[in-house]
Amino acid sequence: MSLHAALPLLVLTSSLLSGLIVFFIPEARHRLRSTINLLGASLKLILVAYMLRGVLHGEEFVFRHAVLPNLDLLLVADALAMLFLTLSAVLWFLTTLYAIGYLEGSPRRSRFFGFFSLCVTATAGVAMAGNLFSFFVFYELLTLVTYPLVVHRGSEQAMRAGHLYLSYTLSGGALLLVGMLWLYGLAGQVEFTQGGVLSALGPEYGAQLQLIFLLLIAGLGVKAALVPLHGWLPQAMVAPAPVSALLHAVAVVKAGAFGILRVVYEVYGIEFAQSLSLLLPLAVAASITIIWGSLRALFQDDLKRRLAYSTVSQVSYIVLGVALFGPLGTIGGVVQLVHQGLMKITLFFCAGNYAETLGIHKISGMDGVGRRMPWTTVAFSIGAFGMIGLPPLAGFISKWYLGLGALEAQMPWVLAVLLASSLLNAAYFLPILQRAWFRPQTADWPDEQIPMRNGRETAALLLVPPLLTATATVLAGVFASSPMSPLDWAKLIAAREYLLWLP
Template structure:
């Protein structure tokens, strides 16, 4: 096996092997567990950096392993895979740092970090899947590895939420499997290729292909939290803050949105999907989800639930970009895959800091929190402004391209939906910022774990990740035209693989 063939497998193993070792570590082996977590995260970043450099220069990285005749496990590092896998690896590094501090002193840490490592392994597998079978395998592994993280605390409420999450995602997996089996029956094998695998089938298969598309989108739409398949997401907010961060910014919802991208562009092909009349209904569904998530966020007092409904709305920006028939919307959607991740993980890290340091879980409890935790609240403010689409932030870049894509695709109604969403974003974020910065605190904090006289507002490893991600939000906005930016990489993907429509 060549180095280029082995590298995708090594990226996968850089989190799988440490996770398997961590499962068997006694709880008291804290230093070894931390070392394994960080070593795996750093090694993954290095290996992905090598692949990024190679893919940018046109190198091919592919690992194949035959499971059965005609059925292969394929890992392929193309430009789209690298966009998602780089996001996952970078944010997982910061989430690991955050989780190490957040879970300090809590029980069952070896179990938590073991499943944590399996979760990143599954996410990387989803990102680098080279065919539909491999995607499905890692997609379901992601479900099974995240369930123990959701129910980690073991309380009645977490078990109920976890069971709800499992019921939704396994049902979605069953629907996805039906679509996978059906399309394999039509084609024999389904590789992810520019232009789509089903383009070889003639008009006689049009009705079957429409049904298969519905099954595949419904299957991945559960994790992408498309309305009405989103009910599991707000309930899953009973999980610890690091789990909430990875569910929303790195793993589960992103895997669903990424699945939509793969289905539209590399299973069906954007031209075939357009010719079958599938893109407009998908865009309408995305717009409905954008508005519904934003409206529901307005009425949530629990901070994490408000952020959860915000995710329901924001992830559908990606789906909308995919469904707009044209390059500009595609670029906006792909860029938002990264931009939403860094903005949302910032917000969840900050929400975790408020809860862990002051016992603040609700918006109504946030009076004066900006004066007590100015750095954390500044990070939250920038993340929230990014979600609103404020200039110089990552969110502005995404919304600019998505709105332009809607106009270019002859769908101005989608641009109006994006404008309405931005107004609703402001309606549910600005009251939080007002309370935090301008309202006086007239009572004690619900549970102040670190005294106000401390030289640092919270533990260092809880503070560093949101500040680092805040810097990324600003850099992605102000330096969006640089060659290494998510926007530039989204343009590279569009140019190389997805928009060869002529």
């Protein structure tokens, strides 16, 4: 096996092996467990960086193993895969640092970090899957290894949330499987290919392909939290903050949105999907989700639940970009894959800091917290302003290109959706910032675990990750036009999907 064929496997192994080892480490050996976790995360970063450089220079990294005749396990590191894979590798490293600090002294840490690493392994597999079969394998593995993280606390509420999570995601997986098998019967093994692979089928298959598309999008839409398939997501917020951060920024919901990208662009092909009249209903579904998620967020006093409904809204920007027929909309949707991850993980890190340091879970209890935890609140403010779309932060770049894409696709009503969403984002984020920065503290903190010492507001491992991701949110916007920025990479992907050159 050549190095280029082995590298996708090594990327998977870097987190798989560390996760399996961690399961057998005694709870008291916390330093050993932390060392193995960080070694695995660091190795994955190195391997992904090497592959990223290779893909940029036209190198191919392909692993293929025949499971059955005409049914292969296929891993491919193409441009779209590397965008998602790089995001997951970077945020896994930061979330590992955060989780080590967050779970210090907690029970069942070996089990947590073991499944945590398996979750990242499955996410990497979703990113590099080269055909529908491989995607389905890792997509369902992601469901199974994430469940123990959702129910980690073991409370009655956590178990209910876990059962709801499984009922939704396994049902979505069943729909995805039916659509995949139906498509296999028509076209054989479907590999992800630029421009799609289904246009060669005759027009007599049009009705079947429309129904198959509905099954595939419904199956993926459960994890992508498209309305009305989103009910599991707010309930899953009983999980520890590192899990919430991972679920919303890079793992489960992002896997669903990423799958929709693959289906539209590389199974059907954007032009063929447009010819089958599939894109407009997808744009309407995404727009409804964007507005509905924002409206629901307005009425949540629990901070993590408000952020959860915000995710329902913000992830659908990716789906909306996919549904806009044109390269500019594609750029907006693809770059949102990264920008939403940076902004949302920042917000969940900060929410975890408030809960772990001061016992704050409710927005109504955040009065004056900005003076007690200024750096955490600065990071939260950057994430919130990014979500609103304030220039020059990362969120503004995504919305700008989605707006341009709407005009390019001659769908001006999408501009009204984007404007309404931004106003709603402001309506549910600005009151939080007003409480944190401008209201005086009116009562003792509910449960202050980490006293203020020498200007240090919380543990270093809890503070450094959100500061880094908040900085990345700023840099991704300010230097959006720089080479190798998320926007530059999104332009490369759009150019390849539309077979054109973009400035």
